[in-house]
Amino acid sequence: MPPHELAQFDLAEKADIFAPGGLPLDSLWDSLQRRGVRWRGWNWRTPEAQAFAELRDAVRAGAHDFLFLYTADLDALLHREGSGGANVHERMGRYDAWTRELAASAGRPVWLYLCSDHGMVDVKSHAGVMARVDALPYARGRDYVAFYDSTMARFWWRTPAARDAVRAALDAEPLGRWLTDDELRAEGALFEKREYGDDVFLLEPGALLVPSFMGSRAVAGMHGYDASHPDMTALLASNRELPADVRHLADLRGFLERELDALATEAA
Numbered sequence: 001m002p003p004h005e006l007a008q009f010d011l012a013e014k015a016d017i018f019a020p021g022g023l024p025l026d027s028l029w030d031s032l033q034r035r036g037v038r039w040r041g042w043n044w045r046t047p048e049a050q051a052f053a054e055l056r057d058a059v060r061a062g063a064h065d066f067l068f069l070y071t072a073d074l075d076a077l078l079h080r081e082g083s084g085g086a087n088v089h090e091r092m093g094r095y096d097a098w099t100r101e102l103a104a105s106a107g108r109p110v111w112l113y114l115c116s117d118h119g120m121v122d123v124k125s126h127a128g129v130m131a132r133v134d135a136l137p138y139a140r141g142r143d144y145v146a147f148y149d150s151t152m153a154r155f156w157w158r159t160p161a162a163r164d165a166v167r168a169a170l171d172a173e174p175l176g177r178w179l180t181d182d183e184l185r186a187e188g189a190l191f192e193k194r195e196y197g198d199d200v201f202l203l204e205p206g207a208l209l210v211p212s213f214m215g216s217r218a219v220a221g222m223h224g225y226d227a228s229h230p231d232m233t234a235l236l237a238s239n240r241e242l243p244a245d246v247r248h249l250a251d252l253r254g255f256l257e258r259e260l261d262a263l264a265t266e267a268a
């Protein structure tokens with residue numbers, strides 16, 4: 001984004017979100033600390049292969065109750081190649097082998113959980129959302145503030161006339177639509193202070209904002225669409241039984257807490 005517009009925005013992630021106290025709400029990591037769980041985690045700060053090797057060693061050593069590995073590699077590969085990519089396919093095979101190796105090499109039963117935070121949609125079309133808005137006789141930063149993500153454009157209005165003009169201009173964009181407050185509320189995305197935009201224009205699954213503040217060139221896969229699209233579905237797999245009421249990403253933390261309770265019971 002233009003550097004002089006940075007001052008209009010705040011950062012969403014100021015601390016280490018994978019550590020206790022790193023989120024502005026109570027997290028699983030805070031809970032692990034309160035429970036006195038012996039745990040260790042790896043995130044994007046450690047290269048994936050190194051993180052896995054250290055995780056495998058830690059599983060074998062058996063000194064922890066909870067081990068967590070996060071990787072963003074598959075996300076990056078899917079963005080670059082799309083769901084049919086050769087390296088995506090190869091990486092899925094690698095994860096399969098790693099998961100089996102973890103289970104087999106522990107020398108005792110381990111409870112494994114494999115989860116993702118979103119799916120990925122293959123990109124089929126490009127929308128020139130910025131061009132439509134830039135063509136209007138209203139200035140970004142003066143008449144309105146805008147943030148152009150890969151799949152949505154978010155606006156904060158400074159004048160009613162700018163709002164009317166931008167809304168009308170994007171009503172003519174066939175690849176997206178304005179979200180209503182009811183839709184935002186249903187997704188848990190209606191914020192009282194409108195921190196994330198007064199109005200949100202969302203593209204249909206498979207369409208990409210080109211250019212956007214995220215990049216000037218197209219990519220092959222993207223997420224951040226209507227969560228009801230089948231390719232947006234995330235994954236939760238386990239060698240433990242998954243209760244029928246664990247259906248949504250937001251159910252995962254509570255489920256893992258119950259698993260920790262079960263682990264404590266088993267140990268006692």
Ligand SMILES: [Zn+2]
Nearest residue numbers: 075076079223
């Ligand atoms: Zn991504």
